[in-house]
Amino acid sequence: MTDPTPPPPPKVELVKSRRVSLIWLIPLISVGLALSLLWSEYRSRGPVIEIRLATASGLKAGETAIRYRDVEVGRVEELSFAEDLDGVIASVRMSPEVAPYVDDDATFWVVRPEVSAQGISGLETVISGVYIAGDWDAEKGVRQASFEVLDQPPLTSSDTPGKRVKIRAADGGSLSVGAPIFFRRVEVGRIETKRLTADGDAVEFDVFINAPHDQRLTPDTRFWNVSGVDFSFGAEGARMRVGSLVSLLQGGAAFENLSGDTSTVVEKGHVYILYPTERDAREKTLEIDPGKLLLLDVYFEGSVRGLSIGGPVEYQGIRVGRVTGIAAEIDPAASRFATRTTIALSPQRLGLADEDVEGALSFMKRLTANGVRAQLTSGNLFTGALIVRLIQGGALGPDEIEEREGRNPRMPSIPTDLDELAGSVEGVLRRVDALPIEELLDNAVQLLANTNALIGSDGTRALPGNAAAALEALQVLLSDPALARVPGEVETLVASLNTTIDSEAVQGTVRDLAVLASDAAALSTALRENDVAAETAAAIAALRARLEDPALGQLVVSLDQTASALTTLLSNPAWADAPAEVNATLASLRAILDDPGTRAAPEELAAAIGAARSLLDDFKTAGTAIEIAAAASAARELLADPSLRRLSTETADAAAALRTLLAAPGAEDLPASAARAMSSAALLMDEIAAKDLAGATADALAEIEGATAAVRAAAAAAPALIRSLTSTAERADDLLASVQVGSELNYETVTAIREIRDAARAVSDLAQLVERNPSAFILGK
């Protein structure tokens, strides 16, 4: 058995491998990978910007995202306080691809859920939390490191085509951010911001007008406020405008290009003035800033009721300013109450350069030196509104505007001519009132009473009876048989006359008469030339005046007496023989005519006429015409003699005394005598029924009756008329209410209709009064 010895262990040499193992590639690759990751991470980190906020409400460091067009482009890494602790600074890591665009025009705002008039926005942030939205244009600019966050999100994103302009207004009014801008009632833009100007004198709005409407903005474009309901009730009457519903909620503005020239387009950021109303914009009456206006204090005497703030100030019919303040003031010196009215005058409206307040003041001083004063005048008859008018009314001289320390200069005023003002309305009424209606009625009543008395007098009553008796006697006379023969005698007489006339002599006489007539015509011509006619006319007029004298009343009596005498005469039996005597006379006349002597008469007559003709010739030649004229003149003088006039006056006095006498016998007798007068008048009427007088009187009475009936019918119809007027007015009211509420015309129409209605009511009242008491209409009571 062999003890196998183990083979000697081979010489083992633990060789240290000097070769670097390939396994070391793994950590190298790892390092490379890690480094490349770190590098790419570093490369992908954008710049950090700082956004300053008032509060960090809803923001979380490391979570809150920055979004641009709703894509996350950054994240808030850190929230810290600003140095002065008055804000929060959010450090935001922006993504590198947008970082170059975040330059000075970038804006940031916090998106939160918001419910506004434009709608609900940011609803998704209710759950996801707020985020910061950013907006910038697509142009790379100089990088900016810190930004202020906006209070409100911009309404228009930066890449919206359009133009931003500014409008300035005296106050913020009803315009709110987001309010629409209209062009011809089409929404073309929005109000983006609203802020006070640096000096606090005005409010400035940023307005964005969308393309292509921004091309309509020219230097002549005017903006005005169309917020909600625009109702003005002033010196120019009432007017109302209602805008769109959105503008009711948010306000709104409109613009229009007044010149129509669209070739010049304004630059971005142009500043416009916002006028309060479209009318102001069109009239360009405005004055944005009180500092650019001349303010004057005016102290008016008496009430300033009817004057309103904003009311116009006019000079020579042109509006040069407006009333900006009305206040009360105690005048310590005089210890009395004074009303101070502040007016603002626009230098531009005065024809001076804009904002030239000093120039305007010196201009006003010159005006006041020339006598111009402020005065309250009626601007509108219906509303009673007052306006301030600069009017030529004061004394010339150094009465200038009084400049006062620390207060507005004082402009002198003159008292309001309110009497004249009221007169324009009340004058007519007063003149109607001043008409002597009562006296007129009194006179009419007296006239009627006098007529009554005249008719009722005994003489007048006896007149018809006497006349009848006279006529009767005349009839008896005429029915005498003897009278029947008279025609035959007359016929014979006429025949013999004919014979006479046919004779040569008579013919010659006729010819002579013709010559005489022509001479007379010549004479009359001469007379006319010598104004004899005029004198005669005057004489006749005087005569007529006398004849018309009231004394004629006596004539009736004398007429009556004459008639009685005539009756007596006619009833004398001697009259019965008269026909016979007439007959005899006629017979003797015939005998005379048949007498040869009478036959010779024509020749003699002709001779007489010839003598008359020569006499007329003498007249003509001897200026007798002038003498006649003188005689006529003397006659006229005689007629115009004061004694005659006195006679008339005395007669009038006598009549007056008579009237007094008639009125005197006592009121108790009056009805009785009136009744008697009426009955006697009735008697008279009956008696003279056939006469024209009675007929005419009856006609007149019938007409009066008819007139009364017509008046009554009219009065009866009046209520219906008034009703229909009222309903018309109401219908007109309804119509006006349903139609566009607005124009001045409408208002004035309404007012006019109301006045017509009032007038109708007054007529109605009058008619009822007349109906109840007709005599009042006549007696004036």
Next chain:
Amino acid sequence: MRTRDPHIEGPTALSSGLIGCEICGRAVSVGAETCTRCGGRLPRSGRRSTDAVWAWLFAGMIFYIPANLYPMLIASQFGSEQASTIVGGAIDLIDHGSYAIAVIVLVASVVIPITKFAAIIWLCLLVRGRGEASSHRALQLYEVVEFIGRWSMIDVFVVAILAALVQMGFLASLQPGAAAPFFALSVAFTMMAARAFDPRLIWDRLGGH
């Protein structure tokens, strides 16, 4: 002074000029490049080099850095995202009172990996002859490291499973963060380092001669 223990002292394969093939077990003389039976590669020096251990270890440590800097998990709830790193998540859990889970997360994600790095470094230094330690203790440490190293992957598994399960759209969703793959790689490389370590080196330092 080393104690001479007859059970520990004594001949080894290497001292006899032999090494065993790690694949088929054939004893091959030291110096052979490949196994005579299976053809598997053999370490020329008879022991695997610690170079590989160092290499894997470094790779794992490098990836461990981003794994802690980047968020591990991105939770989005109602649209709001919350990204948390490993340590940040653990702190959040502590804030919410979940101490046990926080401890688990911290142990699995922080304590174990760092302990592993330290243990492997220590073992490598030990076999280079630096430091004094019982070979039995070193071996126990090595076994613990190799066993427990895989559990560090629990974090990655949790992230993967949650990201797959919690996908409820807008209400809530979880997504793995950038740290997850780094952490996974880090754990994997550390495990590779542990595997690359040749435990026989622990005993070789005792010397067979």
